[in-house]
Amino acid sequence: MQGGRWEWHLRETLGIAAPIALALLAEMMMGLISTITLGSLGDAALAAGGLGTNLFFTMLVVLQGVLAGVGVLVASALGAGRPASVPGIYWSGVLLGSLLAVLLFILLSLPGPLLRALGEPAGLTEPISGFLLVLRWGVPAGVVGVGMMRQFLPAIGLQKMLLWVLPGGVALHLAMNLLLVRGAFGFSGFGLNGSAASITITLWTMAAAMLVLLHGPRYRHFVRLTRPHAGTLRTLLALGLPSGGSVAVEGGLFAATGILASRLGPQVLAAHLIALSVITVVFMIPLSISQAANVRVATACGGGRRDIARRAGLCAIALAACFMACVALTLRIAPHAIIRLYLGPTTPATAATEALAVTLLGVAGVFQIFDGTQVAASGALRGLQDVRVPMVLAAFGYWGVGFTAGWLLAFPAHLGAVGLWWGLCAGLAAVALCLSLRFAHRSRVTRREPARDTARAGV
Numbered sequence: 001m002q003g004g005r006w007e008w009h010l011r012e013t014l015g016i017a018a019p020i021a022l023a024l025l026a027e028m029m030m031g032l033i034s035t036i037t038l039g040s041l042g043d044a045a046l047a048a049g050g051l052g053t054n055l056f057f058t059m060l061v062v063l064q065g066v067l068a069g070v071g072v073l074v075a076s077a078l079g080a081g082r083p084a085s086v087p088g089i090y091w092s093g094v095l096l097g098s099l100l101a102v103l104l105f106i107l108l109s110l111p112g113p114l115l116r117a118l119g120e121p122a123g124l125t126e127p128i129s130g131f132l133l134v135l136r137w138g139v140p141a142g143v144v145g146v147g148m149m150r151q152f153l154p155a156i157g158l159q160k161m162l163l164w165v166l167p168g169g170v171a172l173h174l175a176m177n178l179l180l181v182r183g184a185f186g187f188s189g190f191g192l193n194g195s196a197a198s199i200t201i202t203l204w205t206m207a208a209a210m211l212v213l214l215h216g217p218r219y220r221h222f223v224r225l226t227r228p229h230a231g232t233l234r235t236l237l238a239l240g241l242p243s244g245g246s247v248a249v250e251g252g253l254f255a256a257t258g259i260l261a262s263r264l265g266p267q268v269l270a271a272h273l274i275a276l277s278v279i280t281v282v283f284m285i286p287l288s289i290s291q292a293a294n295v296r297v298a299t300a301c302g303g304g305r306r307d308i309a310r311r312a313g314l315c316a317i318a319l320a321a322c323f324m325a326c327v328a329l330t331l332r333i334a335p336h337a338i339i340r341l342y343l344g345p346t347t348p349a350t351a352a353t354e355a356l357a358v359t360l361l362g363v364a365g366v367f368q369i370f371d372g373t374q375v376a377a378s379g380a381l382r383g384l385q386d387v388r389v390p391m392v393l394a395a396f397g398y399w400g401v402g403f404t405a406g407w408l409l410a411f412p413a414h415l416g417a418v419g420l421w422w423g424l425c426a427g428l429a430a431v432a433l434c435l436s437l438r439f440a441h442r443s444r445v446t447r448r449e450p451a452r453d454t455a456r457a458g459v
Contacts, residue, residue: 009315013292015156021288023150023162028281029170030202031057034195037177045192048124052131052196056108058251060139063100064147065247067093069239071291072298072382073232078156079302083221089236090152092228096236097144108136131196133144138200145207149214154295156222161213169206176201178362191330242387246378253398253427255421257406264410268417271356274342275421279364279371282327286320286372290379293317297383297443313380317373317436324372329367334360360421367425370432377435384442386455393434402427 025199031053038049071091107114111129153161176198185187190197217221251349254276259271300309331338335358336346343357344351374394381390406423407417415422 006311009296009311010319012296013289013312013316013319016159016292017265017285017288018293019159019163020150020154023159023166023289024217024284025281026166026170028284030173030199033170033174033177033450034199037181038192038195039374041191044124044127048131049192049195051124052128052135053199055128056132056135056199057274058102058255059107060142060147062244062251063097063104063143063450064150064244066240066244067097067102067143067148067151067236068243068294068382069236069394070095070148071155071294072239072385073235074152074155075295075298075383076385078300079305081193081303086156087226088229089232090223090247091111091226092232092236093148093152094144095228096233096240097148098140101140101143105136105139108132108139121283127192131192131376132194135200136195138203139201141203141207145211146203149207149210150291153210153214154291155220155298155363155416158219160211160212164213165206165209168209169202172205173198173202191256239382239385239387243382244392246391248388249395249398250389253424256403257424260407260410260420261417264416267353268356270353271360272417272420274353275338275360275364277342278331278338278361278366282324282368283371285323285373289316289320289323289372290375293376293379294383297380299383302383306443306445309383310445313377313383313439313443314438316380316437317376320372320376321369321440324368327368331361331365331368356417358417363418363421363425367421367428370425370428374428374435380439381435381442384439389426390438393438394431397434401430411445431436438459 034053035046035050038046070089073089074086077083077089111132112125113124114132115128126154147314152163153159177195179189180194180198181189181191182194213219258269258272258276280455296312296316297309300306336354338361339354339357340346343354346354361409378390378394381387402423404423405426406420409419409422410417413419
């Protein structure tokens with residue numbers, strides 16, 4: 001069958017996506033551990049640590065998105081039968097990541113102005129500032145050592161290496177939290193700053209482990225020392241800036257929705273955060289499918305096989321949508337059981353929050369399908385090196401449709417938090433439709449195809 005059988009595409013996609021998904025879930029465990037540990041120090045520490053951690057990782061994820069082109073170019077080069085060009089892409093990525101890390105380090109070194117610009121409460125500015133001044137030392141490891149490795153390793157078929165390292169990082173983070181936050185074995189803890197130090201140590205340890213494994217004798221040919229290429233750097237920026245921009249506009253939408261939810265009262269905000277936490281965990285699965293689509297489509301295009309690239313992308317989009325449909329059914333069947341993991345048994349004090357969270361999860365079940373579809377389509381388009389128009393479409397869908405609809409439904413229509421979430425649903429549906437149709441159009445197989453789809457990459 002032209003383009004490969006669908007069952008083969010499914011197996012190949014899952015083979016790449018599964019280790020990435022488990023690794024992403026392991027990283028999420030780090031945030032959960034920090035939240036639980038800081039919660040034992042009181043509400044003030046939990047609020048400062050939560051806000052500081054969210055700010056740090058949001059900026060880190062955006063910069064990691066700028067490095068998305070590394071995986072695309074490496075997969076394209078290997079698909080085209082040019083493995084000798086991989087080290088040049090690798091070291092160009094290292095240089096770009098290092099420059100991005102310097103910029104973020106400088107930004108986090110001025111936490112006061114940054115927090116005031118973001119409108120953080122005055123009472124939290126000082127503790128969050130101290131928290132960020134510690135976290136800034138983890139920036140190089142987070143951007144280059146973890147962020148770029150998550151792009152590079154799957155592209156060369158070493159996604160399982162993530163599983164060798166990241167679960168161990170979770171265990172280390174747990175031990176460091178117990179030691180540095182509360183203190184143990186006669187050692188005095190450092191409270192809030194101890195949590196930041198734990199994250200920093202864990203990031204450096206995971207980065208060092210992956211770099212040591214990658215630069216060992218078995219895989220040294222992928223990373224032999226060579227000079228970064230100016231042309232490759234330009235291509236990485238051309239691919240990475242729109243990719244990072246897409247991450248930023250989506251993250252900005254959810255952040256803005258949280259701000260609007262906070263205006264509706266503490267119970268509404270609590271229900272919003274619970275529902276958001278649930279969908280964030282689930283989102284790691286389609287996110288891993290998106291990266292698998294990125295690698296598979298880029299590899300096929302590099303080899304001049306648009307038919308395989310098309311089927312690989314469509315398979316990933318369908319797989320993500322089907323998984324999220326199963327999630328939607330679960331949220332519909334057992335919302336109370338899920339919410340009680342956060343609130344505990346129902347009490348008069350939590351009944352209203354639980355009821356609203358149940359309603360929000362019902363809406364989330366619908367937009368999860370669109371969310372999974374859009375992220376998989378985005379990854380497939382990135383494999384085609386199509387990133388600029390998708391970024392514009394995402395910005396329009398998230399803000400022009402999603403934010404506008406959410407605000408109108410929440411306030412003028414008086415639907416409150418439910419209106420905000422239906423707005424998110426509308427925005428995600430618009431983006432999912434636009435990106436899926438664009439991939440279907442851009443991946444069409446014509447009678448006359450170029451021998452190399454990535455000849456313009458300059459690598």
